[in-house]
Amino acid sequence: MTIKLSSESLTHLPSSVAAPKYRRSDLTPGILHFGVGNFHRAHQAVYLDDLFNAGIDRDWALVGAGVFEGERVGRDKLASQDFLTTVVEQDDGHVQARVTGAMVDFLVPGDSAAIIRRLADPAIRIVSLTITEGGYFIDPASGKFNPEHPAIVADAADIDRPSTVFGMILAGLKRRRQAGTPAFTIMSCDNIPHNGHVTSDAIIGLARIADDGLADWVRENVAFPNGMVDRITPATTDRERAILADKFGVEDNWPVFCEPFRQWVLEDNFPAGRPALEKAGVQFVDDVSPFELMKIRILNGGHATIAYPAGLMDIHFVHEAMQEPLVRAFLAKLERDDIIPTVPPVPGVVLDDYFELIEKRLSNPKIGDTVRRLCLDGSNRQPKFIIPTIADRLKEGAAVEGLALESALWCRYCFGTTESGAKIAPNDPNWDRLLTTARAALADPAAWLAMEDIYGEVGRSPVFVEAFGVALKALWRDGTRETLGRYLEGGL
Incomplete structure (x- = not known):
């Protein structure tokens, strides 16, 4: 028998599921969050739940918000269970379930009038964001805010x-x-280099078009702290709902399964106040840049490295990709030879140890993270996670063969079929364009690099153009497995 999650059922949860130690009626909202997805509910909401359980800062509860019609589905699922979420942490030696109650409301997505009223409420002192890397209206080639986007105009x-x-x-x-x-303070929780600065550019850039006086006021009064966030949190499917019901006896419309590891590094720039997140494990630093560069290049770049060869090999789960010797060895070689050398020292961190931790996290068989999720949205992710590393290597005159192979694997994936001939369903907001360009690149590899908004100067580098062409032709001639094997043995 299962217990349906709700405020009323909290006192009847199985002993194996931890319930909030606070009365939710004691909470008052202080944070409005855009982008209530799995990552937010496994990350920021958990840190706040820890504080509330400790009897601290209960005037910083969350109110959810969204702008897209599709977000209503998630909102309705959470509303039907009083905005509670079951978070299940698991790896080989650890399984733990808890119900978090840090969210007290979720405004109807797209109801701009209601959202603006809540944003104007003095009780809201922080507005936070997890709107994905593609949500910031950034021109990929320049890395800057695009004020000419039709929605911004x-x-x-x-x-x-x-x-x-x-x-x-x-x-x-x-x-x-x-x-x-x-x-209020505006706090991005997305995987973007200098995410506070990027958010500031978007808000002030929009304001500058609409009202110069308002733009000046925002620049003088609004804080945009940079931050680095990390926790592997795959999408929820019927698989996760069934595991929760069978193993823990809880019926949750939208549970979150995640790894035990979590990290949050923040600049302490909150003029309107903030919760005492350091008491829940958040690391406050003067400069987040070294931490975010480390994470974006080594972890997120590592995701891209294993994603496309695994996708082409019809591998479903990330931990299965890590069990494939060719994929695991490709990740290790590319990281140690090409990626980690571009990452400056990080206070208190040994980069080789950090990568070994990532290898362990990616190998976690309990998470059920999918290769398809890692392959998602390459047109937005590659310019942030891979191409800047290529640019740095080119500036140093260093080898780029491995990075060119990673880029060629992405191109081959976007051709739309795996090595077995299986069709790849659209997996990028720009899928049609990528599909067309990947097919053109079959005859002319340079056509792929001619996507100026993605590759910029890297796509015009003769060194990279040559290396990419060699890699892509090898993939088409010999296949993914043989090409990876030759690269690992010494070169293409």
């Missing part, structure tokens, strides 16, 4: 009726300015 023309997340935030700030209410 539309919001700037009528900032009181916005449709984007940045338009809603700016409309909320506009009301606070008019009312004499102090500004």
Whole structure:
């Protein structure tokens, strides 16, 4: 028999499932969060839940928000269980389930009027974001905010009726300015280098188009701390719901399964106040840059390294990819030869030890993370996780053969079929374009690198163009396995 998750059932949970140690009626909201997905509920919400369990800062509860119609499905699932979430941490030697209650409301996604009203509420002192790497209106080639995006232009023309997340935030700030209410802090929790600066560029860039005076006020009054976040959190499927019901006796519409490891490094720049997150394990530093560069290049770059060869080999789960000797060896060689040498020293961290931890995390068989998830959205992820490393290697005059092979594997994946001939379902917002370009690259590899908005100067480097061409032709001539084997044995 299972217990359906709700506020009423919290006192009846099985003994194997930890319940909140606080009365949720004692919580008051202090943070509005855009992008209520699995990562947020396994990361920021868990840190806050830890604080609330310790009797600390219960005026910093979460209110969820979203801008897309598709987010209503998740909102309705959570609303039906009083915004509670079961978080299951597991690896080979550890399984633990807990119910978190840090979220007290979730506004209807796309209801800009309701969201703006809540943003104007003085109780909201932090607005946080997990809107994915592709949600910041960044031009991939330049790495800068694109003020000419049609959605941004539309919001700037009528900032009181916005449709984007940045338009809603700016409309909320506009009301606070008019009312004499102090500004809130805006905290990105996405995997983007200098995510605070990127968010600042988007908000102020939009404001500059709409109202110079408002832009100046935002620049002078709003803080945008940089941060690095980390926890492997795959998507929820019927598999996870069934495991939770069978092993723990809890029926949850949208549980989160994740690894035990979690990390959060933040700049301490919160003029409107913040919860005492350091008491829950958050590391506050003066400069997040070394930590975020380490994570983005070694972990996220590592994700991309194993994703595409595994996808082409029809491997389903990430831990299965790590069990494939060719994939695991490719990851280790590319990391140690090409990626880690581009990462500057990080305070208190031995980079080789950090990579060994990542190998262990990626090998966790209990998470059920999928290769397809790692392959997702390469057009946004490659320019952030891989191409800057290539650029640094080229500047140093260092070898780029391994990175060219990674890029060629992405191109081969975007051709739309695996090595077995199985069709790859669309897996990128720009899939049609990538599919067309990958097919053109079959005859002319340089066509792939000519995607200026993705590759920029890297795509014009004769050294990289040559290395990429050699790698792509090898993949088509010899297949993924033989090409990886030759690279590992000494070169293509």
